[in-house]
Amino acid sequence: MSEMTVSVLPAISGIDAALWDGCGAAVNPFTTHRFLAALEASGSVGEGTGWHPSHLIARLGGQVAGVAPCYLKTHSQGEYIFDHAWAQAYDRAGGAYYPKLQCAVPFTPVTGPRLISANPQVQQALLQAMSHIAQQSGLSGAHVTFCTKAEAVLGESAGFLSRATEQFHWVNRGYACFDEFLADLSSRKRKAIRKERDRAQAFGGIIRSLKGDDIKPAHWDAFWQFYQDTGSRKWGQPYLTRAFFDQLHDTMRDDCLLVLAERDGRPVAGALNLLGPDAVFGRYWGCIEDHPFLHFELCYHRAIDWAIAHKLARVEAGAQGEHKLARGYLPSQTHSLHWVRDQGFHNAIADYLTRERQAVSEEMAILTEMGPFRRG
Structure with missing residues (x-):
């Protein structure tokens, strides 16, 4: 295989839109170059916001083969898969939870590609780069939120913890x-x-x-x-x-x-x-x-x-809101990945996520049964 490299890009403007979107970002409007560029150009992310662009670019043989929208975060606002309790526990134990590395679309609780490449080896390289950056920079961890189910499976094999949450979607x-x-x-x-x-x-x-x-x-x-x-x-x-x-x-x-x-x-x-x-x-x-x-x-x-x-095919109505259930929007599972540098904290979160996944699964089953659709 040709040599693989992964570099950090401090602004989305540093890569041509066609190269970014050509990796597969255009399957979702929020991962497109134009959406991420609008966030940066408007000052919605960047200096003073707690969202500092640190996008990853993977190259094979010198050619762009994959990208990941990433940010150095100094808080947990605007993420919608909440880790505030983890941050508080980490701080109480004497650690510094922030900054952390976040692979996400800011302020956007919408599932879409995060390890944006058609090549699983490139996706693995992007994940490895996230954990390596967190390790080498002394960050508490790296997080990939609202990723696809396939990315969640891939992330688990790379040593990330998988988390399951829920939203309400309408299906046509x-x-x-x-x-x-x-x-x-x-x-x-x-x-x-x-x-x-x-x-x-x-x-x-x-x-x-x-x-x-x-x-x-x-x-x-x-x-x-x-x-x-x-x-x-x-x-x-x-x-x-x-x-x-x-x-x-x-x-x-x-x-x-x-x-x-x-x-x-x-x-x-x-x-x-x-x-x-x-x-x-x-x-x-x-x-x-x-x-x-x-x-x-x-x-x-x-x-x-x-x-x-x-x-x-569907309407995704954003985060939270059981009031959507009565209007035909049923529970749908969402996914995230979490890599934590401290092994003891990693183990504690792993135990919590196992129990949380079971609770989410049971809640989704109950809510689906309570849905407005005719039986049978």
Whole structure:
């Protein structure tokens, strides 16, 4: 085999977009060069954010053969597979949990490739580079979050600990329309969703789904207000800067689905989705007026409408939220990998993850049984 090397890239702009995406990053909008570049160019990651780009580039015979979006992290915010308890335990034991190496897409709880290469040996090399960097730099560990199931299996063979968590996803069973989806639900759940949609749509205005050139700068101005309100309530301050949405418009508006509720000609609520080759990815929601059930209509029902109309396989509605269950979004397993430098702490986390996996599996089974779909 030709000589393999792995190097660290301190900015995504240091590699040509075609080389990055050509490794397989384009299968998911969030791992594309243009999305990661928008985060860096807008100042959403970088100096002062606790997310310091340290991307890995693997080369075979001098040619780019694989990439991994990586960051040196000085906190655990914006990751959605939480390790705050681990950090606290590590600190109480006298260690320094931060900085750590994080292979992830910032602020994005969406499963996608992290060891981005079609060559398993290159993927192994990327994993080995992560643990080597953590070891040599004195970091507490290296973490790969929202990776694919295949990457999780590969990571276990490389000495990483595998973690299983859950989200709620809607799966398209070949529905021709929303009513056909409703026909799959129990009578009680079907009636509840119909009433919910009727209440939401009677808020006193119109709802529009915008994509590509139909999205105008004024729409982003309105959505920024919504995002600020949600961000300040959930995280204390928004993760993304206003400039990020300008970057998104310039380079990714064809990947965006912006659902806006307008009253008297003014947007009062909105939900932002990104579109993948086979999925709708729900990302952000916000409002400046409260209306019953409008959140569910814009975030969940309209995303299903779009997936059905465009024959997409699923809707991934983001992290957390058992309220999604009643609306046809069922539990789906998500994966992460963790390498910890301290062997004693590694063993303690391994024991915890074994018990957590069992608990998650049991919870998913119970929640699936509680789902809205007709039995049989």
